[in-house]
Amino acid sequence: MVIARSTAAAPTRPSRAERNRNRRGSVNAKAPAHRGDAKLAWLFIAPALIGFLVFAAYPTLRGVYLSFTDFKVLTPPKWIGLDNFVELLGDDVFWSSLLVTVYFVVLSVALGLTLSIITAVVLHRLTASTVVRGLIILPFLISGVVAATVWSWMLDTQLGIVNIALEHLTGQSIQFLTSRAWAIPSIALISVWKSLGYTAIIIFAGLQTIPPTIYEAGRIDGANEFQMFRRLTLPLLRPILALVVVLNVIGAFQVFDIVQVATKGGPANASNVLQMYIYSKAFGQFDFGYASAMSLALFAVLIVITFLQMRLLRASESDTN
């Protein structure tokens, strides 16, 4: 209704608007129309600015500060310098958590990215159907909790359909979520299942920006599908792939809900990812100082990795020029 009104009002005015603009010409910048702007602008960004200061900037600084304190929530934080970080260096659980997390990140990102690229390229070559693309993003719409619940049922050792199928085919079943060896790979599979379509659609959109004439030229030069993929598609997609890799790595390092629901970090810490450990330190043992120190360490790891990835992938440039 609002739209109708504003467009209905518009036709009576263009002539006047045009006349006015012509008259004012290039002095537009200091035109009277912008006189009250500053006050209004601060009013308009006030909510965002408050949100930024109170819930983004302040917590970030405070998080850094709390890392250097002994803070048990109920009593005020006490400055202890680097003690948390010294403790961190000698904390076996932390290192094993970091290792488990890195294992998960590598598995889920490598597998997820490979499958996403294949899916996007295949879709791009075969069909422009929005229905197919719509169907493959379905898992993105549901929560990690729902995904983890369904897959715990499907991967159940006795009654899960996956294991029943496996037993039919190979005669053996796998303890997907209850064995040390399989816990992390299984969680990675669930995570890939959930994010595959989403990543594929982003890459697909990137593929659509590549002009088809490039492929025609390649085909005339006698390149086959695989050569064109390696020599044309991948280099041209580089900026988007870099973005996707960085986002996926950052997301994977912070995995929590799938692990919490599917394995609770078990069996015997085999899937105790860093975010789980931070959570249990903060809310299980109320050791907020130490948990903050771990968050800061994870943040530092993420910054370094992101920086390296951007350098390695030369994210901002594609190979066109």
Place this chain on the structure above:
Amino acid sequence: MTTTATRPRTAAAPRSAAAPIVRRARRRFSFGRFVAWAYIVIVLFVTIFPFYWILRTALSNNYALITDPASLVPTGFTLGAFQRVLGLATPEQAIAEGGSGASIEIGHFLLNSIIYATLSTVFIVFFSALAAYAFARLRWRGRELMFSLFLTALMVPGILTLLPNFVLVKELGLLNTFAGMILPTALFSAFNIFFLRQFMLGLSTETEEAALIDGAGRIRVFFRITLPMSSGPIITLSILGFITAWNDYFWPLLVTSDDSVQPLTLALAVFKQSSPQAAPDWAGLMAATLVAALPMLVLFMVFGKRIVNSIGFTGIK
């Protein structure tokens, strides 16, 4: 169905381009196409099968599930699982169908989720639009500085702000309230502001200028012209925001312990964890899962195409 419909159309272009090349290449090409279609069918199957399995299990009886776990259709068909999770079954009925004593008042949590997701979406999109307008249309000192300051927030991942934000919400006395759940994400989103500002910069200013000259104030112009003209990206951001909030688990887990405000994701996780290890109530769990996923599936039916396009767009931006 769609596959066969679209095949000739998309196949036509490369074929005609490849026509002068030898036939051998063409035959190999169609073998490749077969493999490619097989791959897509497998991907679609793996993607969709779990959703079918939710439905199939939710309509089954737990005892029948144990004796006939491989059945591809509901076994021991019953609506008991849904009655259990909706609180319509008596404890005796529940146990008779293999439910545990644990129940989940799903209607109540559904309402909490709706309140939480709706409020946070409406607030964040509105406040982002306000800020985006200030950055795109108004001229004021400090605009560029403020904008780059906001963009730095994109670099800081949630991991660093979650714990201090919890402490802050606790200090404000907002634990176990909707305000505490919503506030940290309701005011500021660097991505939303950036996204809307880009769109507004691309909008023609003619109508706005005409209205200004006619004596309409800036605020009026914003509400009557700019906001309606930006309805496309606003709807996109609202859908994405709603999905994110609906599926959010970690933040509500931190700030709520009382089920009066807990959203469905939390209730579902608790229900899963309280289900006995030895014989979980899988039918009940799947019924609850279905109810939790249903609003997203409806959203998908209505806005599917828009969601697909908006995801692609967020990647390119």
